[in-house]
Structure formats: C-alpha cells, structure tokens
Amino acid sequence: MTRLEELSDAVEATLETILPGAEAAEALEFGGDRLVSSMRYSLETPGKRLRPLLLLTAAEAVGADATRLLRFAASVEMVHAYSLIHDDLPAMDDDDMRRGLATNHVVYGDGMAILAGDGLLTEAVVVMLEPVVDPALQMEVVREVARAAGFEGMVGGQAADLLAEGELPDESLLRSIHSRKTGALIRASVDAGARLGGASAGERDALAAFADRYGIAFQIADDVKDEVAPLSVTGKNQGGDREAGKMTYPALFGVDGSRERCRAELDAAFSALAPFGDRVDPLVELARDSVAPAFAAAAEEC
Ligand code: IPE
Ligand code: IPE
Ligand code: MG
Ligand code: MG
Ligand code: MG
Numbered sequence: 001m002t003r004l005e006e007l008s009d010a011v012e013a014t015l016e017t018i019l020p021g022a023e024a025a026e027a028l029e030f031g032g033d034r035l036v037s038s039m040r041y042s043l044e045t046p047g048k049r050l051r052p053l054l055l056l057t058a059a060e061a062v063g064a065d066a067t068r069l070l071r072f073a074a075s076v077e078m079v080h081a082y083s084l085i086h087d088d089l090p091a092m093d094d095d096d097m098r099r100g101l102a103t104n105h106v107v108y109g110d111g112m113a114i115l116a117g118d119g120l121l122t123e124a125v126v127v128m129l130e131p132v133v134d135p136a137l138q139m140e141v142v143r144e145v146a147r148a149a150g151f152e153g154m155v156g157g158q159a160a161d162l163l164a165e166g167e168l169p170d171e172s173l174l175r176s177i178h179s180r181k182t183g184a185l186i187r188a189s190v191d192a193g194a195r196l197g198g199a200s201a202g203e204r205d206a207l208a209a210f211a212d213r214y215g216i217a218f219q220i221a222d223d224v225k226d227e228v229a230p231l232s233v234t235g236k237n238q239g240g241d242r243e244a245g246k247m248t249y250p251a252l253f254g255v256d257g258s259r260e261r262c263r264a265e266l267d268a269a270f271s272a273l274a275p276f277g278d279r280v281d282p283l284v285e286l287a288r289d290s291v292a293p294a295f296a297a298a299a300e301e302c
Contacts, residue, residue, distance in 0.1 A: 004282040007056045007066065011049045014074045018127060019043065038108040038116035039123075042081045045099040050218075050290055051076045051189040057283035058190045058207050059197030061276050069196050071127055076189050078124035079149050082117040083158070083185075089113060092162065093240065100235035121149075133196050141192045148188035157181025166245040169252035175216065177247060182222070183215025190214075202275075209272035214287050217265035221294035223248040224258050233293055262291060 001009075020028070025036040052073035056066035066073070088095040088103040089110060096106050105113035128142050147153060157180025164177060190211035194204045225234050226241045227250045241248045249258035269287070273280045 002282070002285070003060070004053070004057065004285050007053055007060075007282070008049060010067070010070055011052045011056070011074060011077070014070045015043055015049075015077060018071070018074050018078070019123070034108070034112060035115055035119055038104060038112045039081075039119050041107060042085050042098075042104045042116060043078060043120065045101055047077075047081075047099055048290060049077060050286070051080050051185060053286050054186060054189040054211075054283070055193035055196075057280075057286055058193030061207065061273075061280040061283050062194055062197045062199040062203045063279065064197030066193070066197065068132055069193070071130060072132055072192070072196065073189075075124040075127035076145065076185070076192070078120045078127065079145070080185065082120035082124070083149075083154060085113050085117040085120070087158065092158070093244065095237060095240055097231060097237050098235060100231070137195060141195050145185075145188045145192055148184040153180055153184030153188070154182075157184065161246070164247040167247060169247050171252060174247050174249065174252060178216050178219040178249075179212075182219040183212065186215040186218060187211040206272050206275055210269045210283075213265045213269035213272070217262045217269060217291060218287075220249045220258050220262040220265065221291035223250050224255055224262065224294040226250075227255055229293055229296075233296075259295060262294065266291065 019025075019040050020036050022033075022037075025033040025040075028036065052070075055073040055076055056069060059066040059069055084098060085104045087093050088098055089105055096103050098104075103113075104116055108116065125142070125146070128145065129138075132138060149155065151159075157177050160173070160177045161181050164173060187208065190207050191204065194207045199207065223241060226236070226238065226248070228238075230238050240246075242251070249261060253261060266287070270284060273284065
C-alpha cells in the first residue's frame with residue numbers, strides 16, 4: 001500500500017465517524033435524523049477526498065506525521081461537501097447527478113439539502129477547533145480556511161460563476177473565478193497542512209506557489225471533463241457547463257487549448273516542489289491523479 005492509499009483509507013475512516021451514526025441520529029430531536037442522514041449522504045458518497053489529502057500530504061512533505069491532523073483534514077472535506085450540495089441546487093447549477101448518485105436535493109428535497117450544507121459547514125468549524133497544535137497557530141489556520149471558503153474565496157467565486165453565465169468569456173475573469181471558487185480552498189488546504197505540519201517559511205512559500213497553480217489546473221481539468229468525459233467516468237452529467245452557458249476554459253480555448261493550459265499550470269506547480277525531494281511524492285501523485293481523467297479522455301478520442 002502506498003502512503004497516499006494509507007492516508008486515503010484513514011480519511012475515509014475518519015469521515016465515517018465524524019457525524020452521528022444512524023442510531024445516534026435517531027436519538028436526536030424531531031428533524032435531526034433526517035438532517036444528519038442528508039449530511040452523511042453527501043459526506044460519505046465516494047469522492048476523491050482531494051482537499052483533506054492535500055492537507056495531509058503537504059504536512060508530510062514538511063516532515064510531520066499527519067495522523068494527528070486527520071480530523072482537521074476531514075473538516076475541510078465537510079466544507080467541500082457543503083459547497084457541492086449548494087452548487088448542485090436548482091437555483092445554482094441545477095445538477096441531478098454527483099459522484100454517480102442522485103444529488104442531495106433530488107433525494108432529500110431542496111430545503112433539507114440547503115440545511116445539510118449549512119450543517120456541514122458549521123460542524124466543520126466545530127471539528128476544526130478541536131485542539132491539535134499550538135492554539136494561536138491553529139486559530140490563524142482556521143481563520144485562513146474560513147476566509148478561503150467565504151466571500152473573498154469560494155463563495156465569492158461561486159457568485160462570480162453565476163453572474164458570468166451567458167457572458168462572453170474573458171480570460172482574466174475566468175482565471176479569477178477559478179482561482180476563487182476552486183483554487184481558494186485548495187490553497188488553504190495545502191497551506192493548512194504546511195502550517196499545522198510545522199513548515200519553515202521557505203517550505204510554506206514553495207507549497208503556496210504549488211497550490212496557486214495547481215488550483216487553476218484542477219478547475220481547468222474539471223471544465224475539460226465536463227465537456228468530454230461521460231457520467232461513467234466523472235459521476236456527473238456531461239455537458240452541463242455548455243448547456244448553462246458557463247464561463248469555462250473549453251468555452252474560451254476549446255478542449256485542446258484547455259488541456260495545454262492545464263499542463264502548463266501543472267508544470268509550473270510541480271516545479272515549485274523541486275526543493276522537497278521524495279517527501280513530496282504522495283502530494284505529486286495525488287495532484288497528477290486528480291487531473292488525469294481530463295487527459296485520459298483524449299487518449300480514447302484518438
Ligand atoms: C468538484 O470537486 C468541484 C470542484 C471544485 C471542481 P472534486 O472534483 O474534488 O469532487 P469530489 O469531491 O471528488 O466529488
Ligand atoms: C464548483 O465548480 C466549484 C465549487 C465550489 C463547488 P463546478 O460547478 O464546475 O463543479 P462541478 O463540476 O459541479 O463539480
Ligand atoms: Mg458550479
Ligand atoms: Mg457544478
Ligand atoms: Mg465542473
């Protein structure tokens with residue numbers, strides 16, 4: 001088993017225990033069990049667990065044993081899971097498939113889906129504040145994650161994404177949307193791993209430089225997959241971005257032009273990791289795997 005596989009299993013096991021189980025949920029007051037079931041539905045459906053794994057592999061790249069950061073890492077996945085539930089709502093992207101299953105609102109209804117998102121986000125804060133490192137440092141990291149998730153980061157990017165629907169694509173706006181709606185939480189996950197793992201200033205800067213470029217590459221790859229990869233590969237409906245008139249890389253540069261740009265961002269991202277040696281291998285493997293389906297579809301087309 002590779003280190004990445006070990007960490008991935010550990011994240012999965014942590015996620016399973018982070019919310020009340022079915023029995024404990026039944027003991028909650030009226031409404032609680034339905035809400036928790038909806039929260040669990042979106043947290044436990046199989047995802048890549050990219051953000052917690054970025055956090056953990058970044059921490060290990062700077063020499064920490066990431067095991068004690070598992071719950072903090074899982075809390076970042078809770079923030080992500082909330083963002084997906086809301087992203088799929090009829091008032092947002094109106095998607096009915098996610099991770100190969102019906103989206104949360106399709107199963108639980110819009111109201112419960114909104115509340116499940118709210119519940120995951122707020123519970124994430126509770127978990128994030130469990131003491132793991134020096135409290136002053138941890139407070140700074142929690143604040144950074146919250147800011148990345150908020151109006152200056154992900155939520156702001158999501159607002160821009162909605163407002164840009166149907167508008168003529170513009171490269172600098174597109175980059176700004178991607179950097180906020182997706183890049184911000186990726187960046188914060190990597191930096192949280194670095195800081196909680198005790199990175200030096202130089203290590204932290206190098207990882208931040210990686211995360212900046214990788215975050216963009218990841219969303220370009222997501223855009224490409226939306227255009228070319230079927231539901232059986234992504235677990236999401238194909239072609240939704242085009243249908244909604246989303247401002248995406250393929251809309252501006254085509255699929256091949258987007259792949260080129262994705263590759264360029266990745267190359268820049270990985271070159272920032274040169275100083276780390278092989279301690280950074282699991283992080284690199286994770287990042288590579290995460291964009292591979294956008295290129296695998298290219299091989300099949302040939
Ligand atoms: C999807 O994120 C939403 C984006 C920010 C592109 P992921 O591709 O990480 O989704 P899961 O968690 O693996 O389902
Ligand atoms: C979503 O971007 C970014 C989020 C913050 C959730 P997308 O709308 O492209 O993500 P998918 O394709 O639905 O997963
Ligand atoms: Mg969206
Ligand atoms: Mg979407
Ligand atoms: Mg997408």
